[in-house]
Every structure is written in C-alpha cells, then in structure tokens.
Amino acid sequence: MRSPIRPRTIAVCLILGVLSVAASAFLIAYWPRTNYPNHARLDRDRHPEDGEGRGFIALSYVSGVGYERASGWVSQQETSGGYNYASTTGVMPWPQSMGRQVAPWLIGDEPWPPDRVSRHLLLLRIGWPFSMLEGGWSQTMRPPRPPARFA
Secondary structure, rough: OOOOOHHHHHHHHHHHHHHHHHHHHHHHHHOOOOOEEEEEEEEOOHHHOOOOOOOEEEEEEEOOOEEEEEEEEEEOOOOOOOOOOOOOOOOOOOOOOHHHHHHHOOOOOOOOOOOOOOEEEEEEEEOHHHHHOOEEEEEEEEOOOOOOOOO
C-alpha cells in the first residue's frame, strides 16, 4: 500500500520551486548579454488629427531567455516630421500588459503628452520560466522656463 503525499513534502517542493525561480531571476539579471535575438522597433509620426499631438513615437521591445524589455518614447523634436525611422515591425510583439505600461497614451486611457513635452517609459522583466523581477523607469522632459526678469 502506498503512503499518501504528506503536506510537508508538498511544502518543501513548493519552497524549492520558488527559490529556484528566484535564483534564476537573479542569475539572468546579472548574466552579460551580447546580442538581442528578438528585437522589434516601431517608429512613426504622431497623428494630430487623431488627438495624438505633433511629433513622433518610438516603441521598442527586446526579449530573450529570461528577460523582456519594452520602452515607449513620445517626443516633439521636429514638428514637421521626417524623422530617421528604424522600424523593424508594423505591430509590437510585446505582451499587452507591458504595452499598457510603456505606451499608456497609445494603448491605455492616458492622454497624450502636450506639445513641447517628451515622455520616455522603460520596463524590464526578468525571470524564468515566468517573470520574477520587474522594474521600470519614467522620464518627462518639459521645455525650460524663461529666465526671471527683475525690474
């Protein structure tokens, strides 16, 4: 007669599984990467007639074993268009949850940045077989204020 699996055995297996995923996340995070096997980039002009404002949008997604990096950048450096685009895809292959975090004005409900304001968002997920660590970065750049004038 077989003995049933004890709760302690199940708990030990679960703990070892979580620890191995956590260890792999830290190893993947610090492992040097020399190439990006899956890289997608989409650059385009913003469409003022659709309420996007003037300027351009640049989206990027990089994935490999145990990591994913996505970024979204909205800027207005040249209001007349004609940027140097380096698009490699027509549709971003990132997971929808990453897209909502790095391009909330394009995918989510967040309004587009106003004219003369640039916004750059970056998201990194690390871990295998599923993401264990996630980190992000955000930068908003506004035009400089005019100098104060004293009478």
